[in-house]
Amino acid sequence: MYLIYAEGSDFQSLKASSKGMKEDVRYLDGQEYDKDGLIDLLKTDSGKIDGIAYVGDLSSGDLFEEVEDIDPDICQIAVVEDPSTLEEYEDEPRLHEVYQTHELVLGSILRSFRDHRMKIKTRELCKTISSCEDGISIYLHDDPDMDAIASAMAFEKICEEKDVGSNTYYGGTIGPTESEIFLDDDEHIFYNIDQDSFDTSSEENEKVVFLDFGDPCQSDNIPEDVEPDVIIDHHGTNKRIKGKEFTQIRSDVGATATLMTQHLINLDMDISPTLASALLVGIKIDTSDYTKNISSSDYRAITYLNTISDKDILDVLENPPIYSETFTAMGSAIFNRRIKEDVLTAFCREVHYTEGIAQIADLLLRERDILTVLVYGVKDENIHMSARSKDLHSNMGEIMKNAFSDIGEAGGHPHAAGGKIPLDKFEDEIEASEMIEERFYDEVFDR
Numbered sequence: 001m002y003l004i005y006a007e008g009s010d011f012q013s014l015k016a017s018s019k020g021m022k023e024d025v026r027y028l029d030g031q032e033y034d035k036d037g038l039i040d041l042l043k044t045d046s047g048k049i050d051g052i053a054y055v056g057d058l059s060s061g062d063l064f065e066e067v068e069d070i071d072p073d074i075c076q077i078a079v080v081e082d083p084s085t086l087e088e089y090e091d092e093p094r095l096h097e098v099y100q101t102h103e104l105v106l107g108s109i110l111r112s113f114r115d116h117r118m119k120i121k122t123r124e125l126c127k128t129i130s131s132c133e134d135g136i137s138i139y140l141h142d143d144p145d146m147d148a149i150a151s152a153m154a155f156e157k158i159c160e161e162k163d164v165g166s167n168t169y170y171g172g173t174i175g176p177t178e179s180e181i182f183l184d185d186d187e188h189i190f191y192n193i194d195q196d197s198f199d200t201s202s203e204e205n206e207k208v209v210f211l212d213f214g215d216p217c218q219s220d221n222i223p224e225d226v227e228p229d230v231i232i233d234h235h236g237t238n239k240r241i242k243g244k245e246f247t248q249i250r251s252d253v254g255a256t257a258t259l260m261t262q263h264l265i266n267l268d269m270d271i272s273p274t275l276a277s278a279l280l281v282g283i284k285i286d287t288s289d290y291t292k293n294i295s296s297s298d299y300r301a302i303t304y305l306n307t308i309s310d311k312d313i314l315d316v317l318e319n320p321p322i323y324s325e326t327f328t329a330m331g332s333a334i335f336n337r338r339i340k341e342d343v344l345t346a347f348c349r350e351v352h353y354t355e356g357i358a359q360i361a362d363l364l365l366r367e368r369d370i371l372t373v374l375v376y377g378v379k380d381e382n383i384h385m386s387a388r389s390k391d392l393h394s395n396m397g398e399i400m401k402n403a404f405s406d407i408g409e410a411g412g413h414p415h416a417a418g419g420k421i422p423l424d425k426f427e428d429e430i431e432a433s434e435m436i437e438e439r440f441y442d443e444v445f446d447r
């Protein structure tokens with residue numbers, strides 16, 4: 001929590017301008033709390049206060065000292081009214097930032113708080129990593145996306161800098177284009193795991209890190225009772241999730257890659273063009289092309305990464321090559337497609353790469369007068385599905401969940417969603433196809 005300590009009209013106007021801000025800020029009225037009152041409050045809430053901004057002439061050197069004695073990690077900011085005292089304040093070593101009243105914008109104060117909090121988090125993370133003698137196992141959620149992959153690359157880089165060994169593990173599959181660009185070298189090797197191989201993977205190293213997810217239930221390949229040492233994630237959840245040593249779950253930022261970028265910047269580490277491209281694409285995908293859940297922290301990371309990223313890599317990721325096998329599957333999908341009103345469904349039979357199903361769905365959604373598409377195919381004894389919609393009123397994530405979550409996994413975003421059902425839930429592929437289409441049409445026309 002942050003405190004803003006102000007008096008009179010400053011107090012009123014700051015409080016009024018805070019409407020709609022997400023930060024946890026408490027406004028203290030100087031007329032109600034004198035210095036002793038403030039100190040008492042800090043002592044009782046010790047550990048919960050991350051920063052204080054003193055607005056007006058409410059602060060002095062001995063107050064800064066007392067606050068530092070209580071908790072040296074509290075970020076102290078002064079907003080000075082009288083220009084002649086500015087210099088004095090600027091020489092004060094305990095102040096993180098000094099503003100003059102005419103610069104006083106609540107946004108600046110909050111940005112300083114955020115920077116400060118982030119630097120403390122980076123320091124904590126480094127401490128956790130450095131204290132580890134026998135290596136770190138990094139786990140990603142199943143079928144890791146670019147946000148998870150890029151975050152692991154960044155985490156491995158920090159480990160390397162601190163001379164700590166690390167391995168990255170994931171369940172499911174990684175898209176062939178992503179593997180080819182980022183993982184086809186000796187620098188990054190990610191290991192595929194399943195339920196049986198999890199134990200050996202976690203015994204290999206001393207600490208367990210969850211990146212881009214916090215709950216073991218989000219992976220089919222990690223036992224539910226695993227307690228990670230470190231969690232870095234941006235997905236909000238109702239469950240109380242905590243890493244044993246380090247937790248950074250920030251649902252106000254758009255991607256884990258944003259948090260990892262900030263750690264790299266705080267550590268003054270060189271980010272290679274390849275890593276910058278990976279992080280940038282991670283943020284781009286998780287914020288649906290910079291339109292959803294995007295925060296000022298994401299924008300700052302994007303601006304930074306943009307200048308160093310490799311344009312050729314970005315180009316390939318933007319327009320990934322379509323595999324020959326996918327064209328074959330596309331042929332079946334086009335030939336077998338069924339249309340009811342503005343909804344199209346298509347079975348593309350056997351696929352070599354599950355990402356191909358999404359590429360086919362994207363293509364079929366371009367058929368004239370079609371608003372909603374479901375494409376599904378078989379890979380490794382599972383039916384994989386990809387759903388797309390241009391209909392502003394429908395929510396594909398919900399539709400997929402309602403239609404299939406009782407027999408498999410399904411969900412996603414309003415315009416793009418997916419799912420997976422074990423093939424053995426059906427007699428054969430024909431029955432699978434009939435049931436999937438029936439369930440999908442029922443759910444869509446129920447809108």
Ligand SMILES: [Mn+2]
Nearest residue numbers: 147212256286
């Ligand atoms: Mn993510």
